[in-house]
Amino acid sequence: MFSYYLELALRSLKRSPGLTALMVLAIGFGVAASMTTWSVFRAVSGDPIPWKSAQLFVPQIDNWGPNGRSSDGEPPNAMDYADAMALMRDHRAKRQSAMYQISPSVVPAEAGKHPMNVSGHAVYGEFFPMLDVPFKYGSGWSASDDESRALVAVISSKLNQKLFGGAASVGRSVNIEGKDYRVVGVLDDWNPQPRFYDVVNSGGFSVNGDDVFLPFLTAIQADLPNDGNTNCNAVPKESGFVGLQRSECVWIAYMAELDAGAVAAYRDYLDGYARDQQRAGRFAWAPNGRLRDLRAWLDNQHVVPSDTKVSLLVALGLLLVCLVNTVGLLLAKFLRRSSEIGVRRALGAPRAAIYAQFITEAGIVGLAGGVLGLLLTGVGVASVGWVLPKDIAALARLDVSLLLLTLLVAVIATVLAGLYPTFRASRVQPAWQLKSN
Amino acid sequence: MDILPILATLRRHKVILWLLMLEIALSCAIICNGVFLIAQRLQHMDIPSGVAEHELVQIQQAPIVPPPDRYARAQEDLAMLRQIPGVRAVGMSNQVPFGGSSSNGNVMLSPTQPHPTLSAAEYFGENLVQTLGLHLIAGRTLRTDEYVDADVVIRALADGSSEGFPMPMLVSQALAVRLWPQQNPLGKLIWLAPTASFRVVGVVETLARANAYNTATAQYSMIIPLHMGADKDQSYLLRTRPEDRPRVLAAAVAALKRADPARVIMHSRSFDQIRSDYFQDDQAMAGMLVSVIVAVLLVTGLGIVGLASFWVAQRRKQIGIRRALGATRIDILHYFQTENFLIVTFGIVIGMLLAYGLSLWLMMHYELPHLPGIYFPVGALALWIIGQLAVLGPALRAAAVPPVVATRSV
Numbered sequence: 081m082f083s084y085y086l087e088l089a090l091r092s093l094k095r096s097p098g099l100t101a102l103m104v105l106a107i108g109f110g111v112a113a114s115m116t117t118w119s120v121f122r123a124v125s126g127d128p129i130p131w132k133s134a135q136l137f138v139p140q141i142d143n144w145g146p147n148g149r150s151s152d153g154e155p156p157n158a159m160d161y162a163d164a165m166a167l168m169r170d171h172r173a174k175r176q177s178a179m180y181q182i183s184p185s186v187v188p189a190e191a192g193k194h195p196m197n198v199s200g201h202a203v204y205g206e207f208f209p210m211l212d213v214p215f216k217y218g219s220g221w222s223a224s225d226d227e228s229r230a231l232v233a234v235i236s237s238k239l240n241q242k243l244f245g246g247a248a249s250v251g252r253s254v255n256i257e258g259k260d261y262r263v264v265g266v267l268d269d270w271n272p273q274p275r276f277y278d279v280v281n282s283g284g285f286s287v288n289g290d291d292v293f294l295p296f297l298t299a300i301q302a303d304l305p306n307d308g309n310t311n312c313n314a315v316p317k318e319s320g321f322v323g324l325q326r327s328e329c330v331w332i333a334y335m336a337e338l339d340a341g342a343v344a345a346y347r348d349y350l351d352g353y354a355r356d357q358q359r360a361g362r363f364a365w366a367p368n369g370r371l372r373d374l375r376a377w378l379d380n381q382h383v384v385p386s387d388t389k390v391s392l393l394v395a396l397g398l399l400l401v402c403l404v405n406t407v408g409l410l411l412a413k414f415l416r417r418s419s420e421i422g423v424r425r426a427l428g429a430p431r432a433a434i435y436a437q438f439i440t441e442a443g444i445v446g447l448a449g450g451v452l453g454l455l456l457t458g459v460g461v462a463s464v465g466w467v468l469p470k471d472i473a474a475l476a477r478l479d480v481s482l483l484l485l486t487l488l489v490a491v492i493a494t495v496l497a498g499l500y501p502t503f504r505a506s507r508v509q510p511a512w513q514l515k516s517n
Numbered sequence: 518m519d520i521l522p523i524l525a526t527l528r529r530h531k532v533i534l535w536l537l538m539l540e541i542a543l544s545c546a547i548i549c550n551g552v553f554l555i556a557q558r559l560q561h562m563d564i565p566s567g568v569a570e571h572e573l574v575q576i577q578q579a580p581i582v583p584p585p586d587r588y589a590r591a592q593e594d595l596a597m598l599r600q601i602p603g604v605r606a607v608g609m610s611n612q613v614p615f616g617g618s619s620s621n622g623n624v625m626l627s628p629t630q631p632h633p634t635l636s637a638a639e640y641f642g643e644n645l646v647q648t649l650g651l652h653l654i655a656g657r658t659l660r661t662d663e664y665v666d667a668d669v670v671i672r673a674l675a676d677g678s679s680e681g682f683p684m685p686m687l688v689s690q691a692l693a694v695r696l697w698p699q700q701n702p703l704g705k706l707i708w709l710a711p712t713a714s715f716r717v718v719g720v721v722e723t724l725a726r727a728n729a730y731n732t733a734t735a736q737y738s739m740i741i742p743l744h745m746g747a748d749k750d751q752s753y754l755l756r757t758r759p760e761d762r763p764r765v766l767a768a769a770v771a772a773l774k775r776a777d778p779a780r781v782i783m784h785s786r787s788f789d790q791i792r793s794d795y796f797q798d799d800q801a802m803a804g805m806l807v808s809v810i811v812a813v814l815l816v817t818g819l820g821i822v823g824l825a826s827f828w829v830a831q832r833r834k835q836i837g838i839r840r841a842l843g844a845t846r847i848d849i850l851h852y853f854q855t856e857n858f859l860i861v862t863f864g865i866v867i868g869m870l871l872a873y874g875l876s877l878w879l880m881m882h883y884e885l886p887h888l889p890g891i892y893f894p895v896g897a898l899a900l901w902i903i904g905q906l907a908v909l910g911p912a913l914r915a916a917a918v919p920p921v922v923a924t925r926s927v
Contacts, residue, residue, distance in 0.1 A: 102823045106816050113812050117805070147632060183749075185581045185781055195581050197781045258582065315710050319671040393879075394554075394809050397547045401540055401813055405820035408536040412827035466804075500532075 082440070089441035096413065100445065103409045103494075107449025110402025111490050112456030117395035119461050128272040132212060133374040136276075137336050137343070139167065139350055142368035143328055143357075148313040155368050156311060157381065158280050158330040163353075168204065168296075172349050173336035177207040178296055180332050181281045181308035186292070187255040188243060198239060199307070200292035201278065202299035208234070208265070210337045211277060216240075218250035218265035221295060225264075229301050233261040234293040240266045256292065259302060276374055278333040279381050281308035306331045347371050399489075406449075407497040410442060415504060425510035434506040442498025443491060450490030523856050530828070537824055538864040541900055544817045545868025546875050549896040551810045553876075553888050558803040562796045564735050566614040566788075567689070567723030569650030571759045572605075573788040574766045575613055579749030581779045587746025588666055590777075594747055595643065597776060601768045603761040608648030608754045611641045611745055612727040613788070615795035616752075619727035622739070625708040626696065637692055637737035638726035639709070641667065641745050646687070646721065648754050656703045656719030659685060659742040667743045674710055683714040684741065689724045691736035693717070715741065749783065762787050814899060818907040825853065825911035829918075836915055837922030846916040853912035854905065861904040865897045872896065 093100045129136070141163045142148075142155035149155060159167075164178040179201045187195045207213070208220030217240075221232045233254060240249055240263075253260045271289030294304070305321045308331060316327035324331065338346050347369075354367030372380060421434060527534050584590040591609060598607045611620050620641070623633030645651065646658045663685050673680055683706055693702035705717050721740070729735035745751045753773075757765045770785050786794075793800075829836075836849055876888035 099823055099826070102819050106819055109812060109816060113809060117809075185579070187581070195779065195781060197579060197783060315671070315674045315713075317675040319668060319675070323675070394547055394551055394806065397543060398809055398813055398816070401543045401547070402816050404536055404540040404543065405816055405823075408533055408540065408820060409823045409827075411533055411536065412824055416827065416831065504532075 081436070085437045085440040086444075088437055089444050092417070092441060093444065099409060099413055103406050103413075103445050104448045104452055106402045106405045106409070107446065107490050107494060108452030108456055110399045110405075111450065111453030112460050114395040114399035115453065115457045115485070115489075116460030116464065119457075119464075128274055128276045129211065129374070132337075133276075135337050135339065136210070136374040137173075137338050137346070137371050138374070138377040139334055139336060139346075140370040140372075141350065141354060142365070143330070143363065144313045145363065145365045149368070153368070154380075155370060156330040158309070158311065159332045159334050160328050160330050161325040161332060164332040164334055166353065167334065167336075170349070170353070172346060173338050174342070175206040175210040176334070176336040177204040177210060178332050178334050179203040179207065179278060180296075180299075180306050181278060182292075182294065182299055182304045183307035184257045184292065184294075184304055186239070186243070187258075189255070196242075198291040200290045200294065202294050202296045202304065204296050207277075207293070207335075210335065211272075214268035214270055216266045216268040217248045218263070220293075221264050226295050226297060229298045230295060231259060231261045231298060232264045232295060234265040234267060235263055236267050236289060236291045237269060238289070239291040256294070257302065257304060261294065274378060276378060277335055278308070279378060280333060300325070308333075343371070399493075403493050403497060406445070406494055407500065410445070410494070410498050411500065411504070414438060414498075414502065421506065422510045431506045435502055438502040438506075439495055439498055442494050442502070445498075446491040446494025447487075449494060450487040453490050454487060520855065520859070523852065523859060527856070527860070533824060533827075534860065537820070537860055538867060540817055540820055541861055541864025541904070542868035542871050544813045545865050545896045545900055546871035547813050548810055548899055549868070549872040549892045550875055550879065550888060551806045551813075552895050553892045555803050555806045555810075556892075557886070558799045558806075561732060562799050562803075564725055564729055564732065565723050566725045566792070567649070567651060567721065567736075568614055568788065569756060570788045570792065572650065572756050572762075573648075574755050574757070574762050574769070575616070575752045575784060575786055575788065575791065576755070576766070576769055576773065576782065577749070577752045577784040578747075578773055579781045579783055580747060580777060581781060584747060584777075587748060588744055590747040591745065591751070594753065594773065594776065597772055598753060598755060598769055601755075601765060601772060603757050603765050604755050604769075605758070606644065606648040606756040608644040608756075609642045609745060610645055610649075610752055610754055611750055612638065613752060613754065613791060614725035614727060615729060615791050616727040617795060618750075621726075622709045624692075624696070624739075628708045628711045628714065630708075634696065635734070635737060637688075637734075637739050638724075640724070640738060640740045641743040642751070643744065645740055645754075648756050649724070650756065651724060652722040653687075654690060654720050654722045655701075656687075656717070658719055659687060659740065664742045664744050667745050670713075670743060674713055677712055679712045679714070682712065683716040685718040686715040686742070687719045687721055687740040688717050689736050689738040690720055690722050692738060693720050695737065715739070752784070814903050817900070818903045821857065821904055821907035822910060825857065825908045826914070829853070829911045829915040832915075833918055833922055834925075836918040837920055837925075840918065840920035841923040849918070850912050850916040853908055853915055857904050857908040857912075858901070861900055865900055868896065868900075869893050 140155045140157065141159060143160055143163055144156055159178070168176065168178050181199070182202050183197055183199050185195045185197050201207075205221045205223055205226050208215075213220070216237055218234075220234060221230065224230075225232055233256065235243070235249075235254065237246070240246060243249070243254060244252060249263050249266060252263050254263055255261075275289075294302075303321055306324065310324065310329050310331040312327065312329040314328060316323040316329060318326060336346065350369040350371060351367045354363060354369055357363045358366070424434065580590070595607050595609060598604065612618065620639050621636045622639040624635050624637050625633050643664065646653060665681065665684070670681070670684075673682075686707075688696075688702060696702070696707070697705055702717050702720055706714050707717070708714050721738075723736060724738040724740070725735050726738055753769070755765055755769060766785055766787070770782055773780065773782065839849065840846075872888065872893065880887060
């Protein structure tokens, strides 16, 4: 029976090629436009580490007091050196790492090659297992390396390619800011977007991933200055990087891994820490700390540009216009065929058969529109790079789930759009319709 | 043209009529809000920088091995850059308008103020007024003998001593008007720290901040006469004729590398490049919105073509009868055009309400300003035009129906 409906549908569509093309175009276009924007939206709002984001937390400590808070009472969005070090020393979370952005120069061993400036982070050894960072060769460093301020480094596969031609370089040495560091690990392709571990400094997104990771205390000892933002509520008493470390300026990002049961205890610990500081006379205010999980933190830091949300809305509006359009066109098409329905009903076709036939026809239009939409979405996502900044466009990828969703949205939308006209068409009284002819 | 018969006919096609009106209303809402969003982007991208944009190039470099004396190195570099043929002025700054990475200070109008009055950009560096091409509208520019090494000031601040203060400074006009409305800003004092006071000696017309996100505060800038050492946060700025920029930039980079091969050039770009980098998001967003609006108009147009064709086909016999009874082709053409105009107008009325609601909702959720009334006619006009264009084809086809159709049975 289905093949019969299929044949009927194709024949009917062939009879009015202009209208059919119009419907298919409208659907394809609407689906493509909204899906393209959606893929951009998903790329920028996507959870960078979905399997673990509920266990990763960003603590904030209010070391500035009421005068330094933003209008909504938020404490600073980074930590000063003293607090970050105290939290690392107490080591209350399952894993944790303080980090700051560095931008050291790396001097290639080969003579004649120019030194290059690479970006990276100074982190603790727990950073790598905490964030499930993938390694191509070797691994991160140990807690004792952190303590002993060992000269070890983890480099990206890109930097490994540049320095060692992609060889397994674990154990080789690399000259960073005039000092030799031993490579202990080479990362696999790892460039999470948004760069969730330090959104304050990267604005969330960054095309180039970090190329080098050094132990936090080693970097401090080597005097590698902070390359990220520094925010101060007062002028540091001493100049230079050491002055920064002794100031209340905030410049350090912090992340902790907590199991579900340990969150409340960690919150208490942060409160207790702030209260201790209050008792010691450093803070003259009640604790005003925060502990947000990763998703809440990304949202709080407005990592997803609000532009993208608005354009998603506009694109959804476009999809809606296309669907309304298709409903109208399908209605026009089906209502024109009341005589045909009259004949079929008079010859004994039940309403269900009429429904089946017309839904098949609507489904074909939807499928064709969906396939066209799919192709156009491909073109759209590929050309996003022309309109959007590189760093966001690089993330907008056409993936399988998006493709399936595109197809599904198109077919469901048209079948729904076809239901009302079908309802109208199958209500037509056969006798009346035959008589008027 | 008689409207009543058209309305009577439309009443018999309620569902299609409503769908068409709904489609037009949605399009209207999208277009009004979209055009407004685009206008906002364009307005934001139009923020004046106050500098001679087409004559400036920026070089940011970082020494790998810190020079023994950063201040001496900076002066050597500046002297060397001044020698490059075609260079009209050379300066140095810790930030440039729209450069992205910024340095800001909290401005207080008295040393004991508990909360700062506002935050403004702090430009430190040499020869900025001349190099940037700033327009001095009051007072005087900074004198060479007023410059102090940055370290000296930092040390004084750390010791809490007010020696050497108040220092002279320049402010932008926007900042002066905000701090001292209706008053002469010259000679006024501000504090950037309880011990650090500054006296306004001159006012420049415009100088945008490095991170000019907020249009209201984008022009709050101060220029303070500090010698900055040659380090990675400082930029050398060169002013030259527009056509000399690529050559001067290349020559300057080469000269800097020659003077110290162990240094890394982090940025070398023209100011035009800086501006387009800074506003690329806005440009992208505007482009995206334009394409969505064009798409909406296109789809709506196609929908009108389709439904009008359907109506024409359905009414062939009636048209034939009207023609047989004496209606001219023009009458038939006008009938369909008027019908379209009426439907689009109904749709626009609904669309305006929808646009207003949508703008209220956007305002609540995305901190967007209110949709001004000026954008409503824009949406209406666009839809009237697209409606008339779309209906023209089917209407001409209707006008071509011969009167003889009336005599045929089907």
